[in-house]
Amino acid sequence: MxxxxxxxxxxxxxxxxxxxxxxxxxxxxxxxxxxxxxxxxxxxxxxxxxxxxxxxxxxxxxxxxxxxxxxxxxxxxxxxxxxxxxxxxxxxxxxxxxxAENNAVAAAAHLQLAQMLVAQGRHLDAATPARAAVKLTPRDANAHHVLGVVLTETGQIRAGEVHYRKAVNLLERDDGTVLANLAWNLKQQGRLNEAATTYEKALRLRPDNARGVGGFAQVEAGRQHVPQAIKLLDDALAKWSQDRTLRLLRALMDLRLGKFEDVINRLSGGLESLMPPELAARGQAAERLGNIEDAVAAFAMGRQMQRERYGQRYDPKEGVQKSELYRAFFTAERMQNLPRAPETDGPKPVFLLGFPGSGTSLLEQLLSKVSGFTAADQAGAMGELTKRIGNLVSDESQLGYPSLLENLALGDGASQLALLRDQYFVTLQSDGVINPDTKFVIDRAADNHWHLGLIKLLFPTAPIIHMLRHPLDVVLSNFAQDRKLEANCGVSMPALARHYDVTMSLIKHFRGQLTLRYLPLRYEALVADPAGALASIVKFISTEPLKLPSKIAIKANAFQPIARVPAHVVMQEPVHERSLYRHRLFEAQVPQLFSDIRPVLTPWIEALGYGDAQ
Structure with missing residues (x-):
């Protein structure tokens, strides 16, 4: 039938x-x-x-x-x-x-799949067909261009640049779309001057590229050319008045300039009609105007959309299981039996710890003003090294990381660790982080807390600065933003609190098992006396006296042109105490806001000494 x-x-x-x-x-x-x-x-x-x-x-x-x-x-x-x-x-x-009858036909099939997935924002899914297209037709400019997009949007930014440049070379002419995407890639690397030059060339070729204009405006804002950024956006909105991305970028300029009513007017309408980034900007403007209930409503709608419209979910199991694996392996007894990489001359890493929203960006901004300190932002390579270590250390039993580290006790493990340590600096060098004047590299990678064991093996005496902040302020800071966080933990306050607990518990374990060169620093102390805090940190890091900027310069936290500008510098502002114990104002106007997360966070509030600052 x-x-x-x-x-x-x-x-x-x-x-x-x-x-x-x-x-x-x-x-x-x-x-x-x-x-x-x-x-x-x-x-x-x-x-x-x-x-x-x-x-x-x-x-x-x-x-x-x-x-x-x-x-x-x-x-x-x-x-x-x-x-x-x-x-x-x-x-x-x-x-x-x-x-397929030939490679070109096969590549075209892979390329159309990759392009469709890219259009849906599914860049990770697009990686396999995009790579396949390049392998099948290595001389095809479009294949390299699409792979450049995929790599850039999945965090492999330098590799993305390589394929964008290959696309340009294979075309044997300048293409406005490819150049605009290359410019965005350079912006992501913090190479803002190069990005600006590339955007200018791209927009001469394709002035109708609204997305390119928006990217150029962000670059100009990052270079502190705010009037130029505003003019770019105003001119663009005159042509594309309904473009939501341009409208949001213009609203962010108003937010930066303190024009909070203008932000709300630009992003008007029902909350359900806005996108999460728009809701975050509108909520922040409402907060600055003192309309806390409106701010909470906007922030909550943004997180709800992440869950319901975009399917983002936080599953604590993966983080808990990974944490248990690391705790079981990284014990004092086991670490005593493992070798250490020998000390070397040259730049030294300074590792910053801190749950997102704790103040590591501000600390990096201030430290980078001290001569000899270079900001690596999120370019730190420890996470990448955990993937490469299997190439250096025998893993015949396929134990995987971190268990394969036990094999370092067999043979010349110190030499293997030295190679891995050198690879850390090679990566930073290739990313343009290290320059001839660099003495200390500030590594504030968001996943540093996972890698404290490997850090101890590669850099036994590396300083580790742990930014602490009132846990309710930390959760509130992330609740009020639209950004991708580890394991999608930013989708709700309960998820943030749970992941904060996982992160802090792991750091506590490492501190109990490893002898770390560890210095805790409270966000509250940093903003109250930035010069004093900076002096104590530099003294902790360096055995040699280093000249610090003046107290006025530190407080002003003014932008200083550098070759590679961290992304957070775009919103850099003078050190202020506006966000000290921020949760108090919110709780006063929305009393039940933190009721679901207090049971999770109260032990940390007490343990960190914030019990009297409720």
């Missing part, structure tokens, strides 16, 4: 010719050639914009031969145009699996 059940993916094909097809029983190449003419007819109908006729013919062909490439391509294009993303993706993936 004929199975007429239509596939649930939405392709329009019968299930036995789609997701449940036995491709091993599909027609062979000789049989396919008999229907190639009909498939070409379907393409002709599609090109003539006779879409319903093209669809009907493609469905008939694929019911006979589910592996007919031309018909499959027609059906893919139609489902994509209809917005049936699940069906389009399944058809696109099927095209990548079909035998």
């Amino acid at each position: 004929l199975n007429t059940e239509i596939c649930t993916c939405g392709s329009g094909l019968r299930s036995v010719r789609c997701c449940n097809a036995d491709m091993a029983a599909a027609p062979d190449q000789g049989s396919l050639e008999l229907i190639n003419a009909k498939a070409a007819e379907a393409i002709g109908l599609f090109n003539e914009k006779k879409y319903r006729e093209a669809e009907a013919l493609a469905l008939k062909i694929l019911d006979l031969a589910p592996n007919q490439r031309m018909a499959l391509r027609v059906l893919f294009e139609i489902r994509k145009a209809e917005g049936k993303q699940q069906a389009a993706e399944i058809l696109a993936r099927r095209l990548t699996e079909l035998p």
